[in-house]
Amino acid sequence: MADPELMSIGAFAKAAGLTASALRFYDDAGLLRPEQVDPLTGYRFYSQPQVVRASRLRQLREIGMPLPTIGRFLAAGAEEAARLIDDQVAKVAAETSGIQQAAAALKASLAQGACLALGVLPGPVLAAAVDQILATTTHDLEIPVLAGVRLEAHPDAISLTATDRYRLATRTLVPSQPPAASWSGTLAGEDLQAVTARLRRSPTVTLEAGERTLDLRTGDSTVTHCRLLTEIFPDYRHLIGSLPEVTHRVTIETHQILKALERAPETIGLRVADGQPSLLLSDTVVALSGTASGPDLTLWFDLTTLYPALSHSLGNDLMLDLRGPDRPATVRSADEGDLFTLVMPCPASPS
Template identity: 65%
Template sequence: MDERELMPIGAFAELAGLTASALRFYDDAGVLVPERVDPLTGYRFYHRSQLALATHLRLLREIRMPLRTIGRLFADSTAEAARLIDEQAAAAAAEAAGIQRAAATLKASLGQASRTTLCALPGPVFAAAVDQVLATTIDDPAYPVLAGVRLEARHDAVSLTATDRFRLTTRTLVPGGPSTASWAGTLAGDDLRAAASRLRRSPTVTLEAGERTLSLRTSDHAAADCRLLTGEFPDHRLMVAAMPPVTHRVTAETRQIRAALAQAPERIGLRLVDGTPSLLLPGAVLPLDATATGPDLTVWFELTTLYPAVSCALGADLMLDLRGADQPTTIRSADDGDLTTVVMPCRPSPT
């Protein structure tokens, strides 16, 4: 060992970007042990070759990697170490995002003494509706409002709507009693997603509208505040009204279509011949136990577009309103309210 490459703890700490007290802590923890300790004075000396390890240690602590994991990471293979770093980075990012959401919600709730109670809904039903529409949101920096869910409360119903410009989903719920006021706002999807687990464990959820948030108050009187997004939500009613008229209608069992999609590849076709519908899979044609109206037609869908609409469907039956091979298809289902999703078809699957 070249004694000239040894340096005292203060000099080493400065080069490594750490404090001397941190180095003592890491020595005691066994993750960065000095090259030599003077037996008389107890002074620690580090070798220049340890700088790389010290730098890695500093960066790992910056992403809040636990010491017990750091010890494993230094001993593991490169692939395993990379996996541990990815896991910790994801956890740190999720924690930071949670802090940002909490801070934004706190700021939005400042000075909101006045609130309007809209209605009460069954907690599990409302949480399921949130899950169903959130599948249609999208994180688009150019259109941040598309990460939100439009909630509209009317006298006899509450509707939740989301769109990613390729799909449009609307879930309508029937409140336990009439809504006391008409109200509309776009809720931050992240806030709804964070609140969903709490909502599904509450028998009822009361909706209370403020100036900048919508509070979801559970049966234990706790409230989850969802921020209101300020961007203009797309006029979904205008989008629906502008669609061509329905030319074909298929009514089928939800269970049968779900089972087919579970084994489908990237695309799946819906074929109508002589009023008989079937699904087109690679090398197979699956007849549907369904009814259909309209002339012969074949429509293709991306699995990633069609599956979420079918998997979230309500009740035992699905109704598909078709408008042509290149026009939007409306998928409807109903059970204690209704769920409507508009999906775009794709080009035919290559043969």
């Protein structure tokens, strides 16, 4: 005979906010065993303290946590359990974001008219260019277009441009088939980021512009839609055209400066002295192989601004065009097209 203080499966299900069938399922899964099972009838009975575990199990299922993870959660301490919740929320958020992006791109492609062929590019080269340019985007609620990438197609080249107001990067590519006509539009950066893995695996990618999307057709004929943003992209051409004259030109080895920056502090000095470049890292001076023109000069940069601009450069050599301690510096490199990046110095580091 069952303990009179125990609850039947029906009463327990009501107290825990679950169904009787769900309780049977969790029993079979080993997550919530009954306190007692009648050996003759097979009826399950539960105790009052088990309501807390059952309610927690229900809440975990409401956030989509898989059964194996729930088992680990129920056996974990508070710190580990909190981490498992955070991991699940992050997973759900990523899945939701992916669904929202796919739905938005699909809606944008509806009732779209004829597409304009913009050219054909090697998939791995286009994917690398997207990675390089996306590093200069930012999520700004006041200026959402800064999360986008400006694509411009001309008869001789296709360019990708992005800016976060502290940096500006432009990558130019030469298509194997030139665009049918000039075209420009701003692409949703998150859509581009989602498709880079597919682009990287395709020998060729055909770019086709529609009214609401840019379509990327890979070698297996799969088409991915990247939404076009309606906000006005900053007039970067005016910015570039209004830059003052270059006063110093520094040529250095890419690998050497990136290696030195691996142990760099938050702020880095770039010094030109006697025709030689060097880095100032806290109390350490690191001589760089290369050349430098112009009088002695020291500029300071935030690591978070300078390192991405250098790490996404092309080829073995970098050219830095300097204009003074309070003017944008240009990082230039060339290989399978060219990459042009503007980097803003920061105030001088305290001595």
